[in-house]
Amino acid sequence: MQAYGALVYSAFGSVNGFAETMVKACPLLLAGLGVTVAFRARFWNIGAEGQIYAGGIMAAVVGIYITGLPAVVHLPLTVLAGAVGGALWGLVPGYLKARLKVNEVITTLMLNYVIILLAGYLIHGPMRDRASGITISPQLLQTAWLPTVIPRTRFHAGILLALALAVVVYWLLERTVLGFQIRTVGENERAARVAGVRVGRTIILTMIVSGALAGLAGAAEVAGLQHRLVDEFSPGYGFLAVAVALLGNLHPIGVVFASVLFAALLNGADAMQRAASVPVPVIFVIEGLVIVLVSARFFRQRSG
């Protein structure tokens, strides 16, 4: 009990605790929204991790190497670059599935490794900061930083962007032609075809949107938190995002709550260990159980 108290307190009990929870929720939420969009079309995108990296790399490149712009131009450009990077990395498996019927589970998974290794190469080679002793890129120009919203914490504007995008994704799915087509393809692809929905095109657009959202997660990490490209700047947010999306029942608002919950668990792990000497792995076991139970329920529903 003491342990759980510590968990809750550390996550929400102080301004800083709350800020730290939201800092972790941010990439989970953005990538979780990306996964949600893809899964609603029954496109099993498990490449959010790679799309995060693609977004992070693009944001870093624009944030570091494009100089002489005022912040009002540079920052949006950096964030946009992240979205574009993720979108491109999502477009590849989308295109392969839509046009060549290549199974997306394989391609999205494989593309993760490609881009993670590419990021490693960049910071060990072309993008390495020679002034620093460790392998990291130079800092982004200050004009490309996402501003801090709550002073003396790491709560940055990317978090607000993520929350706003949850509403936008809800609107996209429920109120737009594209969203309608995404849902139609996901629920009954044959009926979609009979009714004249261009299924291949829908899948490609789905993955552009899905990848862009995950790419934004990468951009927010780089421009809001690290301010550099660092090795493994995403410790698997893209994989956790699958669990977040499923726990959120593939509903954008549900995904908001799921991402905060997972973030609290991630941060709480340390606090719990300090307060009640619960070993960190136990937290991971809890997390794993949540993932398994939620996925099991989800897939039973869908196949039943």
Next chain:
Amino acid sequence: MQRDAVVVSMEGITKSFGGTTANDDISFCLEAGEIHGLLGENGAGKTTLMNILYGLHRPDSGCILVNQVERNITSPHEAIALGIGMVHQHFMQVPTLTVLDNVILGLRNAREPLLDREGARQRLGELSATYQLDVDPEAYIWQLSVGDRQRVEILKALYRDVSILILDEPTSVLTPQEAEELFAMIRVCVNRGMSVIFITHKLEEAMSITDRVTVLRDGRVVATRVTSETTKAELARLMVGREVLFRLSNDAARSPAGPVALEVERLRAISDRGVLAVRDVSFQVHGGEIVGIAGVDGNGQTELVQALTGLRPVESGRVVVDGVDLTNAAPQRILRQGVGHIPEDFDDALVGAFTLVENLALDLHYTPPFSRWGVLNREVMRQSAQQVIARYDVRTPHERVKARTLSGGNKQKVVIARETSRAIKLLIAAHPTRGLDIGAEEYIRGLLLELRNAGIAILLVSTKLDEILSLCDRILVIEKGRLMGEMARSEADIEKIGLLMAGTGA
């Protein structure tokens, strides 16, 4: 083996599923050493009857005698113990295991708890040789063709020493050559003293392989005939039904046929299994006429309709709608050219999890007034749905219910409403009344006539001859992907069509 000894006798079998009576007081008997055909259209109740014999279903009433002893068969396991084996339309195999492992799966052996794979392999080899069933025992199921998988299924039964073998529409998945091999195997079986029940809806097969035929229609036995004493024409008549109900007739308001709405020229299409399913089909449909395509299921109708609606590639030939060449056009393009499509399964046209509002807007949702600048106008969609629901008499509490909750007839009405409420010149209707109750059937037939009278061209694909005869102005018969003949309705009768359907031209 002595003939005339009855090995299976089913008496007064009745079986209902919810509302439908699949078997209605059926009596059937199988004699030793015969090949007994069970003939009937789709849904006649053939599979249900045999599933009862195989212990998969319990009959509501009736009794079963095996070798003159009354038996209560409650599982396939018991059926097999009584010497009854069945090969289903859908195989029951584990794809990731080998042929050998699939055959011995679930069997006991002398060396337990170890598997006796050596002994099994030997036995399987002998069976393969005896029955000319060539399969590699070490091949994995997933590597095999459908024909091979069927052989495995038969071997499974033979391995279990059955004396009665039930084959459910075995040729439906086979190429003609494979079918010949199957027939040879069946003859070996009876020569060795087995009895075979052969389910089919193909007259030709019933005539060529069986000794006797029992014809089922609408869950009832219509007749049992000695094959050598009957004709294809008689079987066709028995199978389809003599008393055709001309409840609706299209004689009223026969508008003269209008301009050509659909022109199909030497069309070819390939089935999912890679065989040529539509062979050089050519025909025209004019505005204001209903052209029917009659035929036994599985003779290329599905592929033809899909090729016409852009859902399947056209290998060669042309499809012209209203003067515009739409060969291999995308479904959306064809739809926007004024073609309505009622697919053969209404679940292929509706999204079960969507509301009626969403389903009714599925075809035009991206155009005004349903949407503008990529944003849906829900209010317009809702109002339009309300109107359509009223006009087509869809029975539903309101327009926001999920499509999957509707009855079959109402689902089909929603599909027809969507496909005909936009401006169309041509309607392609595949089995529009399949699986519907009389009321819905009646309504939909009436609607087709109304549309025809309004000048729309209609292509009606159906296996129901009474439907074809009562609705169509012209009738085409399809058999093995070819059009076998064309006749005006005044020249058509069941016998003539039945013969064409069976592949023997009049």
